[in-house]
Amino acid sequence: MIHLRGVIALLGRFPALAGVDLDVGPGEIVLLQGPNGAGKTTLLRLCGGLLAPSGGTASVLGVDLTGKRRQVRSRVGMVGHASGLYGDLTVAENVRFWARACGAGAQDVPAALDRMGVAHRLHDVPVARLSAGQRRRTSLAAVVVRRPELWLLDEPHAGLDQVGRDLVDTLITDAAGAGATVLVASHELDRIRPLNPRVVTLAGGVVHDDVAKRDPEVRGVQGSRAEDPAQAESAHGVRDPGVTGGMGAEDPTQAESAPGVRDPEAPKGKRDA
Numbered sequence: 001m002i003h004l005r006g007v008i009a010l011l012g013r014f015p016a017l018a019g020v021d022l023d024v025g026p027g028e029i030v031l032l033q034g035p036n037g038a039g040k041t042t043l044l045r046l047c048g049g050l051l052a053p054s055g056g057t058a059s060v061l062g063v064d065l066t067g068k069r070r071q072v073r074s075r076v077g078m079v080g081h082a083s084g085l086y087g088d089l090t091v092a093e094n095v096r097f098w099a100r101a102c103g104a105g106a107q108d109v110p111a112a113l114d115r116m117g118v119a120h121r122l123h124d125v126p127v128a129r130l131s132a133g134q135r136r137r138t139s140l141a142a143v144v145v146r147r148p149e150l151w152l153l154d155e156p157h158a159g160l161d162q163v164g165r166d167l168v169d170t171l172i173t174d175a176a177g178a179g180a181t182v183l184v185a186s187h188e189l190d191r192i193r194p195l196n197p198r199v200v201t202l203a204g205g206v207v208h209d210d211v212a213k214r215d216p217e218v219r220g221v222q223g224s225r226a227e228d229p230a231q232a233e234s235a236h237g238v239r240d241p242g243v244t245g246g247m248g249a250e251d252p253t254q255a256e257s258a259p260g261v262r263d264p265e266a267p268k269g270k271r272d273a
Contacts, residue, residue: 080154087128
């Protein structure tokens with residue numbers, strides 16, 4: 001799913017990634033941990049096709065990111081600090097837009113909203129009028145409707161109440177159980193570790209520790225965690241309308257986040273949706 005060798009990624013002249021080696025297989029949950037500025041968000045953006053590698057070898061979902069990174073975007077879902085939503089569109093219109101963008105059916109929209117617990121009374125409310133938690137749930141629903149093969153989550157629990165945070169945990173485990181790959185960048189280690197992730201530590205733009213490499217026994221059949229058959233019923237590409245796969249930034253210069261990996265030339269208002 002992800003194959004990186006000696007990957008360098010520049011932000012201006014600064015090497016945000018300074019030679020990353022990483023292999024991630026189907027069904028893995030990978031926790032990316034490290035201090036601010038370690039390169040976690042940059043790594044997610046690179047895997048989402050939003051940032052080209054400046055050196056090394058990088059392929060995601062079999063796509064060479066050096067010259068064909070746009071091809072990976074429709075198969076990836078990202079979510080993070082920025083909502084990636086259009087404020088003048090309603091909740092339902094935002095999710096409907098992303099459904100059409102990825103070829104999902106209209107019937108998947110209410111199912112995705114229900115999955116993220118977005119009350120029906122909010123469906124026709126413009127996103128600009130939502131609370132932070134409601135926006136996060138809508139952003140996640142816009143990812144859910146995409147059914148991505150690769151989930152890239154940057155602090156996914158931020159802004160959510162306890163119920164919403166539990167929903168995120170369920171999405172992660174369901175997605176991995178159905179064969180999707182999930183990369184989670186988070187400082188909330190106590191929240192993520194119960195999901196039995198493979199733990200990759202970044203510092204200074206390189207991988208400093210990879211628990212899966214150091215102790216292979218912590219990895220499950222797919223190399224990341226013990227398999228739980230009870231979690232393999234829904235998510236990612238399984239055409240369960242309740243499950244599917246947005247992005248964030250640690251740095252304002254990286255705020256191109258979106259529920260789906262979108263191009264900066266994407267529509268900016270209702271007329272384009």
